[in-house]
Amino acid sequence: MVERRPWLDVVTHVLLLLSAVALLVPVWLALVAATQDVAGVNSVPIHWLPGSHLTENLAEAWQRGGFATRFTTSLIVAVGVTLGKIVLAMLAAFAIVFFQWRARVLVFWAIFITLMLPLEVRIVPTYAVAANALAPFQAILDAIGLTALIQAVSGIHVALEWRLLNSYPGLILPLIATATGTFLYRQFFLTIPEELVEAAKMDGAGPLRFLADVLVPLSRTTMAALATIMFVYAWNQYLWPLLVTTEPERSTVMVELSRMVPRGDGLPEWNIVMAGALLAMLPPLAVVVLMQRWFVRGLVQTEK
Amino acid sequence: MERRATFRSPLLPWLLVLPQLLIIFVFFYWPTGEAFHWAFTLEQPWGGGRQWVGWQNFQEIFGSAAYWSSVRVSLVYAFGTSAVAILVALLLALFIDREVRGSRGWRVALIWPYAIAAPAIGMIFRFVFDPRAGVFSALNAVWPSAWDPALNGTHAMLMLILAGAWQLIAYNFVFFLAGLQSIPRPLIEAAAMDGAGPLRRMRDIQIPLLAPTFFFLVVINLTDSFTNSFGLVDIMTAGGPARATEIMVYKIYADGFKGLDYSGAAAQSIVLMGLVILLTVIQFRFVERKMHYR
Numbered sequence: 121m122v123e124r125r126p127w128l129d130v131v132t133h134v135l136l137l138l139s140a141v142a143l144l145v146p147v148w149l150a151l152v153a154a155t156q157d158v159a160g161v162n163s164v165p166i167h168w169l170p171g172s173h174l175t176e177n178l179a180e181a182w183q184r185g186g187f188a189t190r191f192t193t194s195l196i197v198a199v200g201v202t203l204g205k206i207v208l209a210m211l212a213a214f215a216i217v218f219f220q221w222r223a224r225v226l227v228f229w230a231i232f233i234t235l236m237l238p239l240e241v242r243i244v245p246t247y248a249v250a251a252n253a254l255a256p257f258q259a260i261l262d263a264i265g266l267t268a269l270i271q272a273v274s275g276i277h278v279a280l281e282w283r284l285l286n287s288y289p290g291l292i293l294p295l296i297a298t299a300t301g302t303f304l305y306r307q308f309f310l311t312i313p314e315e316l317v318e319a320a321k322m323d324g325a326g327p328l329r330f331l332a333d334v335l336v337p338l339s340r341t342t343m344a345a346l347a348t349i350m351f352v353y354a355w356n357q358y359l360w361p362l363l364v365t366t367e368p369e370r371s372t373v374m375v376e377l378s379r380m381v382p383r384g385d386g387l388p389e390w391n392i393v394m395a396g397a398l399l400a401m402l403p404p405l406a407v408v409v410l411m412q413r414w415f416v417r418g419l420v421q422t423e424k
Numbered sequence: 425m426e427r428r429a430t431f432r433s434p435l436l437p438w439l440l441v442l443p444q445l446l447i448i449f450v451f452f453y454w455p456t457g458e459a460f461h462w463a464f465t466l467e468q469p470w471g472g473g474r475q476w477v478g479w480q481n482f483q484e485i486f487g488s489a490a491y492w493s494s495v496r497v498s499l500v501y502a503f504g505t506s507a508v509a510i511l512v513a514l515l516l517a518l519f520i521d522r523e524v525r526g527s528r529g530w531r532v533a534l535i536w537p538y539a540i541a542a543p544a545i546g547m548i549f550r551f552v553f554d555p556r557a558g559v560f561s562a563l564n565a566v567w568p569s570a571w572d573p574a575l576n577g578t579h580a581m582l583m584l585i586l587a588g589a590w591q592l593i594a595y596n597f598v599f600f601l602a603g604l605q606s607i608p609r610p611l612i613e614a615a616a617m618d619g620a621g622p623l624r625r626m627r628d629i630q631i632p633l634l635a636p637t638f639f640f641l642v643v644i645n646l647t648d649s650f651t652n653s654f655g656l657v658d659i660m661t662a663g664g665p666a667r668a669t670e671i672m673v674y675k676i677y678a679d680g681f682k683g684l685d686y687s688g689a690a691a692q693s694i695v696l697m698g699l700v701i702l703l704t705v706i707q708f709r710f711v712e713r714k715m716h717y718r
Binding site: 125128129132135136139140143145146147149150153161162164165166207208209211212214215216218219220221223224227230231234235236237238240241242243244245246247248249253255256293294296297298299302317321326327328330352355356358359362363374377378380381387390393394396397400401404405407408409412415416419420 | 430433437440451452454456458462512516519520522530535536537539540541544545547551554558562590593595599602621622651658659673681693696697701704
């Protein structure tokens with residue numbers, strides 16, 4: 121604080137309190153709705169104080185949404201995206217920063233460009249790739265005439281196919297195909313002093329030894345920041361899981377949540393739906409509140 | 425930045441980047457290429473592959489009133505959401521930066537909305553603004569259809585903008601606060617010595633020094649509103665009523681996956697890609713380069 125201004129401090133506090141409350145109001149109303157029975161949640165005017173049906177509504181939402189299996193699916197996807205991203209990003213950034221090789225700049229730009237286009241804008245063709253992840257390679261083989269050659273020589277028709285629909289790789293891999301983490305790691309690796317590399321080389325450590333024994337331990341904070349961001353990002357995905365899980369029992373928590381409201385004019389059972397929404401948003405909320413420091417750092421450093 | 429102390433190996437760096445390159449090839453470059461391929465071709469109705477049709481798909485979307493309506497809706501949503509989210513976040517950050525007691529506690533109290541998924545908050549806002557069960561139900565009981573986002577396009581858009589802004593405020597707040605805290609303390613103190621009060625300092629020192637953060641957030645918020653709004657729209661309005669909230673991403677999804685018009689959806693994707701790339705280029709060329717006061 122620069123100077124003492126008691127009245128301004130009061131104004132500040134009041135303003136902050138009002139905003140914090142304003143941000144909280146929708147979630148508070150959802151919480152209140154989740155504690156009502158059907159009559160209570162549809163009563164006019166809306167209730168502002170909680171009722172007594174919370175546990176039964178939560179149990180009903182959990183059971184109706186099949187959340188036991190959905191939570192497992194979402195958890196596997198979120199952890200898979202987080203781990204996959206960290207490993208891929210670290211290896212790629214390591215190669216780009218610590219090696220002298222000819223294609224370095226080209227590879228750097230090839231990865232960099234992926235920052236420009238989010239998954240949503242190329243969703244239709246990405247879905248086609250998920251139907252057969254090996255289609256690109258098949259097309260290349262066809263184009264260079266290798267398929268025809270193999271068929272002529274051996275009589276075998278090469279047809280590469282790897283269906284990703286309704287599978288964990290299908291849910292996870294497209295979410296990893298961006299450069300966010302690679303850049304976070306690159307920025308961090310650039311701050312490593314050259315003397316450390318020299319010393320490691322002098323002691324006879326090869327590149328992989330240097331990575332495992334020096335860089336991995338040093339990058340723990342970077343890892344934590346990236347992990348919180350990626351976990352929240354992956355858990356909260358909606359459009360991609362909606363498309364790639366065509367069988368209802370393979371879907372994620374978010375997709376299932378959207379199915380709790382009837383399409384059309386039917387009146388939703390808001391108390392159950394709100395209980396479901398509260399359950400669905402709990403894991404990322406817990407991550408952000410518990411790992412607040414890393415989360416803020418990750419947010420500012422990745423700049424999305 | 426060049427390093428002199430590096431490793432040399434003919435094969436190892438390739439092995440290290442190979443997983444990342446494979447994944448971005450299959451799930452980024454190939455689909456992006458396919459989008460261009462589909463945008464300029466049409467699937468033959470009786471099989472026989474795709475036929476080159478030039479700009480026909482683009483002419484069709486640019487000639488369609490529904491497409492222009494979705495562009496207009498997207499712009500209203502993007503600018504509305506960004507304006508609300510940025511102004512509110514800026515105000516909050518300016519006040520928190522006054523370092524009143526417990527400012528770390530305030531940070532937690534304001535940052536958590538970023539963790540809430542779009543479908544969850546969409547569902548919550550849909551309930552809160554439900555004409556029969558939400559906060560306006562009492563008003564509707566007195567004056568029927570005074571508030572009905574299911575029938576009134578303006579109401580639906582207002583509800584969407586509020587939900588979108590609610591999500592972005594926390595993100596913007598983090599950046600504004602980081603920006604404010606990087607302003608050198610002596611600068612503020614010197615101004616205070618010269619007799620500038622807190623509001624004067626905000627106007628003449630803090631807000632001008634926040635300009636880079638401000639422009640960065642404008643670009644990020646706009647990009648986010650153009651691309652990341654699918655979840656909210658699908659849950660809250662499904663593009664309705666009467667296409668009043670059919671933003672571009674939602675129209676791509678509806679045309680591609682419900683209408684099975686891949687070529688039309690691909691052409692729309694190309695337009696949206698152009699828009700997003702334009703915003704990114706603006707960010708890199710003008711915002712990151714020119715705005716360095718520090």
